[in-house]
Amino acid sequence: MEKKELQYIHSFEEYVNEFINALIAYSPKLISAIFILIIGLYGIRLINRMVKKIMLKNEFDPTLSRFLASSLLWALRLLLFITVISRLGIESSSFVAILGAAGLAVGLSLQGSLSNFAGGVLIILFKPFRVGDSIEAQGVAGTVNEIQIFTTKLLTSNNQTIFIPNGILSNGIIINYSLQGVRRADLVFSLSYDTNIKTAKDIVMKVMTNHPKVLKNPLPAVSVKNLTDTSIVLAIQPWAKNADFSSMSSDILEQCKDAFDKAGVSIQPYTIEASK
Template identity: 80%
Template structure:
């Protein structure tokens, strides 16, 4: 009985010696891993706060700011986790391969959504337009109501709501009518060849100069745009603030028509707005 007890004691002592030896051998790695962990967590907090301040200063969309901050936070945590377990001597190649394969699968399955997400970030970062701007894109004209992560929401003049995917929007032509503050109308009157051009131009200039919403600077202009087989095309170019543009354009057309009628100037049977330029 005593012999068996001595064997148990001897075996336990061997296990304790091995544990102490392993602990002594492993403690530098453990201490290094703990140092990396605590320093890494502190650095992640500092970086996260700094990124949030930068995004707040750039006035990024709050939804996008939170998403980007959270994504960066978890990405840094994953990198820290890999660094810690690598310092402990655990093989990380398989773990990294699994993460890479999962990321590739997710990326392929969400390819369209990721394209729209990237487009939304580009729009918010580089600001080709803002909420409230009137833009033309993808064959529609509307006022920007909201820039979401995946789509941009527009409302048209006839109160229709249109959603345009950000991936398509960011990779195609966008005309922003609000960015410069002022906008020029390009209106054309088609007049009879019996018209005295100087008189017609004077009438148009008087109409534009008397209109309260036509800007003095830049000054309005009127020029002969073309001489066709059947008519003189008179190009009228008044400027207005964006908010007054539609009303001003309509008023100028109406008042010029009335002034031409009073002066006996014959208008050919079409009035149109020229291509924007």
């Protein structure tokens, strides 16, 4: 073998020996870091389960419980990560500085997402609506299916899923139809001027009084809303529980139409409508 090749072999053996020695010297830190990681992950899982059980026992709001549990989970994971890299010999102060700089850069590039996150926190804390509530916001209406960190998921009456960013949702007007437990329908009939107003009102009141889903308290009401050039506009206002609202509104319109037909009351065909 040539002298040069022998030198290469000798150098390689030195590198291998140095690597093995360094690995042996570093192995206690590596083993302890792996041990801390395993115990830490198990502990985080245990703490997360305990927190969920405590919140469930104390009847915390489900949305708030999920948010707090998720936030605690990621906070503990971050703390564990810093502990592990510190055990490996990496200065945690330097890492925190790097993480802060990276966080600032990411924050500047994700201002919209941070706004949505802040909006999600506000919604969870102040509870303008809950999961299962029927709301109207940003020009759409539906039932709240899920409140996520960045978006709120609505399910419309025709089974469409709508995602609204929490930032604009928390800063806009929200109509919560479920908050009070009952709703009033604002139904409208336009009748011919040949109609006797008292007779028409009596017919409507009878229909509402006999309907099982119309509440007796608050009392239903019927009144003249307007007198246009072509018709008498009658306002019909029955109350119902949220779950019965849609079916009750439809029934009242149908039954009033049938009752008007039997009584010979003429309806203007182009102005029958119901509120949303």
